[in-house]
Amino acid sequence: MSFDTVIEQYRQSLQVAYRQSVDADALLDGLQQDGKGKFNAIFREDAGFQTQANRFGPYVQELADSLSQFEAAPNAEALPQMVKQLELLLTTLAQLRQQAKG
Numbered sequence: 001m002s003f004d005t006v007i008e009q010y011r012q013s014l015q016v017a018y019r020q021s022v023d024a025d026a027l028l029d030g031l032q033q034d035g036k037g038k039f040n041a042i043f044r045e046d047a048g049f050q051t052q053a054n055r056f057g058p059y060v061q062e063l064a065d066s067l068s069q070f071e072a073a074p075n076a077e078a079l080p081q082m083v084k085q086l087e088l089l090l091t092t093l094a095q096l097r098q099q100a101k102g
């Protein structure tokens with residue numbers, strides 16, 4: 001079974017997440033400078049990420065590392081967790097953008 005299509009779609013979504021995370025991290029930096037945004041991690045420990053960070057960049061890096069590992073040794077059992085994490089990241093980024101607009 002070839003995972004090429006899945007890998008390419010994941011890579012494209014990860015690139016979107018990266019671009020959005022740069023903007024989101026800049027927004028969070030601004031909030032923190034204003035005395036807001038006082039939190040230790042974006043996602044709870046039970047979200048499935050090994051990373052615990054107060055910016056999105058490290059989470060994107062974790063997903064990029066997961067993709068690299070998957071490409072080196074494709075494992076269909078790893079896919080659901082990878083997709084779930086990417087979906088959570090993209091959803092959270094979208095929610096932050098919506099709140100920033102409002």
